[in-house]
Amino acid sequence: MATFKEYTPASIEKKWQDHWDKTGVLNAESSHDKPKFYPLIEFPYPSGQGLHVGHPRSNTAMDIIARKRRMEGYNVLFPIGYDAFGLPTENYAIKNHIHPAIVTKNNVDHFRSQLKRLGFSFDYSREVNTTDPKYYKWTQWIFLKLFEKGLAYKSEMPINWCTSCKVGLANEEVVGGVCERCGGEVIRKVKSQWMLRITDYAQKLIDGLDEVNFIEKVAVQQKNWIGRSEGAEVDFTLTTGDKLRVYTTRPDTLFGATYMVISPEHPLVEKYKDILENYEEIAAYREAAARKSDFDRTEMNKDKTGVELKGIRAINPVTGTEIPVWISDYVLMSYGTGAIMAVPAHDDRDWAFATKFGLKIIEVVAGGNVAEAAFTDIQAGTMVNSGFLNGKSVKEAKAAIIDYLEQKGIGKRKVNYKLRDWVFSRQRYWGEPIPIVKCPCCGWVPLSEKDLPLRLPEVENYEPTDDGESPLAAMTDWVNTTCPKCGGPAKRETDTMPQWAGSSWYYLRYIDPHNDNELASQEELKYWLPVDWYNGGMEHTTLHLLYSRFWHRFLYDIGVVPTPEPYKKRTSHGMILGSNGEKMSKSRGNVVNPDDVVDELGADAFRLYEMFMGAFDQAIPWQTDGARGCRRFLDRVWKLMERVNDDKGISKDLAYDINLCIKKVSEDYEAMKYNTAIAAMMTLVNTMYQRPNVSKDELGVLIQLLNPVAPHITEEMNELLGFETELVRKPWPKADEKALVKDEIEIAVQVNGKVRCRVMVPSTLTRDDANAYVSALPEVAKLLEGKAAKKMVYVPGRLFNIVL
């Protein structure tokens, strides 16, 4: 029995990391002979703080899958890169007077060394960086394609403006009325902005969810965000003779429409300036609404406000009744037609409004008490006061009224989405320049492909300006150019792209990262797409994940990529919280630095703990003591080497435990149940310690199962044990089903569903034999005395239940 050196993670981990670097054994193979597997983690934003403990949770989880797949014979592409454009770097550069490119390079180098220290099996030869002109050339190229197809357009419109970052935001970036990034106040500001027509893809983005395997909550959240609703557009005739079009999901309640409401921004007000008797009052209301931020508007949510448009009335097209028209900010210009028919009897908001202003409430669906509250249940209820709809259910009435409206030409079926077009301009320096020039003669003219990349100019000052202009606007040498079309003087667009641009297609570049002629070659794309498994944070569900699906579907439509969807499977990890159960943050002082943990316990123990700490999709508080426990486990695994004897193969009395462990670990890794997989290996180790010895082959299986989680210690042990093949090149073990059949098993004996005792029985025991055997047991016989068994339930291998 040989004695082995001590377990010293620092030197062992360095040794194997260098080995992997040198041999490239973890890199994707260029040959397409093997089946491919493409796992992906969200590439990090290289912040100045370095890696936090959240990154390794997702990384380790996918690393385990990647490493297992290699052993299963797949050609695995597990890439890494850096999403390096963005505000924090720019802010740091401003504060410290260092060029953002230099800040970025330093941060990336720091991140890379931290990642390598953790032993992730990334293919570093395919690293991408969104700030590299060779990369953003293609980001710009995609933008030009979007422009060419009419999906990128410049528009003067009210946008979300973060007063702190001094930058426009997409709807997706406004969370709870404040800036997603900095928490600053968001106001509405009218600005000329580049927009992407993601709304053209609303239906495709919903339908595509059926083709992929996303965890339920991701699919649900995306669907809710896109917000499809079915209803009808209906034209009401005004007393002026014009039509006022509304959108409604409840055309069945048309007979109950007792007034109309238009949004403050509705063009009707300007049009009837001279007719309106109370124009002054209306104009004042409109201005007050314009001054409110979106946040204020939603805050006002309970208390409805509004002004009647005096001098105009509308005619309900089915009843012929004249009804008033109001203006109120509970109707949004950006959804539907910016005008509604109000049915106070069957809509909560209309009810509140009508009650406040004393407007008529007419019940058209019986089943509730509309004097008390709006009756909105569409499952129950029968139509009343509704002419030809009377007696029908809501569903029948809906179909009937739409047919009627379409026949009469006063309305039609209509689908609406909550999704808005994507505000794509940022008034910032550190982003991709938008490759478009404004020519006084030709309008917006795209650069030609050969002029890409359009590089960021060197500037003195990256500070954003209060007037909302990009820092690039001051760079007159760069801004003043010639029109690619007419050759006349023209100006460059000075806004840059949002951070989401580079991350919308990065997984494509990994596939062919050094290609100068195309974004990626068709051949490589055909082999590698789609991404097989993408793990990332829930916070990106309606941002990055949705945006990149949109870009991908667009690229599919123009024939650039061979699949309609980019990601076959999407999973999500839970957050790691501070030990006090709160979100980790500097200000709370509960941040754990992964470097410190690696220094104390080693990368393997760190990885093991991150996977063992709890269910992978759950938020879990960090407990350093727990990580120490994982190190203790690795010490025990290491010391098993002292117990290795000269036996060959798997001994009979360990065969069951080992094969059970193979089965459990294999299944649990796939289901991302890493915590129970590790528990199974701990159990096996405990079992091995109950025996005086363990064979080399037995230990060999254990370290192979453990390898994806703790790759360094297991490779080292594999070598010390004298195995010739590295674990990374060995095939993944398969459980021997025969070994999993036991001759004797323990069953629980119950009387009236209560466990009375446990006994070992042959696994092939029949029901009758079991009955005879069990009834004779003293614990049972005592209870059976004088009573007749009413029923007996036998679950072979589990239990025997006698009901008295």
Added chain:
RNA sequence: GCUGAAGUGGUGGAAUGGCAGACACAGGGGACUUAAAAUCCCCCGCCCCAAUCCGGCGUGCGGGUUCGAGUCCCGCCUUCAGCACCA
């Protein structure tokens, strides 16, 4: 309000309708040690009991289905996340 997820020991958490608390952490006791750390062994849901056995109670609350419910059904409560005047 809407959508989704979750409520199990001191803690993190296990449990295809079939032995609740696997596996760990913390804690307690013991061995080894001059001592401590490390390591190894034992105990560790609650109540009853001096203690052991025996027994009883236990998976947010109230009902139900079932021989049997943490798990399924109905009705609540609480927490978290996302959306939030989207007609």
